[in-house]
Amino acid sequence: MSAVDCGxxxxxxxxxxxxxxxxxxxxxxxxxxxFFSGWTILVLKRHATEPYELAGDERARLxxxxxAVARALSTVxxxxxxxxxxxxxxxxxxxWHVVPRLAGDPAPREPVWTVPHAPATxxxxxxxxxxxxxxAAL
Amino acid sequence: MSAVDCGxxxxxxxxxxxxxxxxxxxxxxxxxxxFFSGWTILVLKRHATEPYELAGDERARLxxxxxAVARALSTVxxxxxxxxxxxxxxxxxxxWHVVPRLAGDPAPREPVWTVPHAPATxxxxxxxxxxxxxxAAL
Numbered sequence: 001m002s003a004v005d006c007g008x009x010x011x012x013x014x015x016x017x018x019x020x021x022x023x024x025x026x027x028x029x030x031x032x033x034x035f036f037s038g039w040t041i042l043v044l045k046r047h048a049t050e051p052y053e054l055a056g057d058e059r060a061r062l063x064x065x066x067x068a069v070a071r072a073l074s075t076v077x078x079x080x081x082x083x084x085x086x087x088x089x090x091x092x093x094x095x096w097h098v099v100p101r102l103a104g105d106p107a108p109r110e111p112v113w114t115v116p117h118a119p120a121t122x123x124x125x126x127x128x129x130x131x132x133x134x135x136a137a138l
Numbered sequence: 139m140s141a142v143d144c145g146x147x148x149x150x151x152x153x154x155x156x157x158x159x160x161x162x163x164x165x166x167x168x169x170x171x172x173f174f175s176g177w178t179i180l181v182l183k184r185h186a187t188e189p190y191e192l193a194g195d196e197r198a199r200l201x202x203x204x205x206a207v208a209r210a211l212s213t214v215x216x217x218x219x220x221x222x223x224x225x226x227x228x229x230x231x232x233x234w235h236v237v238p239r240l241a242g243d244p245a246p247r248e249p250v251w252t253v254p255h256a257p258a259t260x261x262x263x264x265x266x267x268x269x270x271x272x273x274a275a276l
Contacts, residue, residue: 050220051201052209059205060198063189067197071190081230082188085223089239089247092219101227109227113249 003047008093014041020131021138023065025058026096030131033119036099036112038077040134042066044094051086051094066096072137073100080105083112141185146231152179158269159276161203163196164234168269171257174237174250176215178272180204182232189224189232204234210275211238218243221250
């Protein structure tokens with residue numbers, strides 16, 4: 001897959017309403033499903049699908065951006081542990097999942113993807129409030 | 139959790155027989171369950187639980203080690219996509235899962251953790267052969 005046929009490059013995903021912050025090499029968006037509160041996605045601005053396609057300094061800057069978001073989410077949501085994943089099985093364009101795991105998590109020992117649940121979509125006011133809290137911590 | 143009560147620091151996990159390579163800041167081990175062929179774990183040598191606890195240069199070196207292993211696994215297993223995850227829900231000590239996703243994957247669009255399966259444990263000869271192939275590609 002190249003930039004030409006990549007949904008992330010075409011601007012269709014993630015939705016603009018989920019935008020949290022431009023971090024430099026990547027842009028952070030609140031995940032549409034907030035069943036796990038604070039789940040955030042960092043999307044690399046340029047098209048690449050594996051970290052080994054990046055230059056070393058680019059890779060270092062990107063992991064620093066992921067880390068800065070993780071630190072902010074940990075603070076805002078008082079996380080017990082942070083989870084980080086770059087999968088790309090559905091959207092190969094490099095994007096990081098950064099997920100705070102909180103006290104009261106329904107399956108604290110398991111990856112979030114194993115937890116069946118109805119998607120929790122925030123209403124506009126809730127979403128804006130959560131995004132504002134994350135921005136303030138960045 | 140500190141180094142004193144951390145299973146990874148006490149040397150009980152992963153098993154020595156799974157050892158692939160010392161990469162500098164981390165050590166690579168073949169995952170005991172090879173249902174997803176090539177699944178490898180990189181364990182940070184020193185005790186830390188979140189990437190934001192590391193110095194910037196340490197974080198950059200660690201992601202370079204993860205990336206080098208990913209590139210090797212991609213080559214050895216002819217991966218369609220590589221998956222990367224730092225979770226720590228069960229063992230908080232920093233360790234990265236690096237998993238090649240292959241043609242013929244039973245659930246190519248899903249995270250590996252969602253795929254029910256009996257663990258695939260290699261016998262000694264198989265395990266040594268796989269580890270040798272990974273080492274040769276590193």
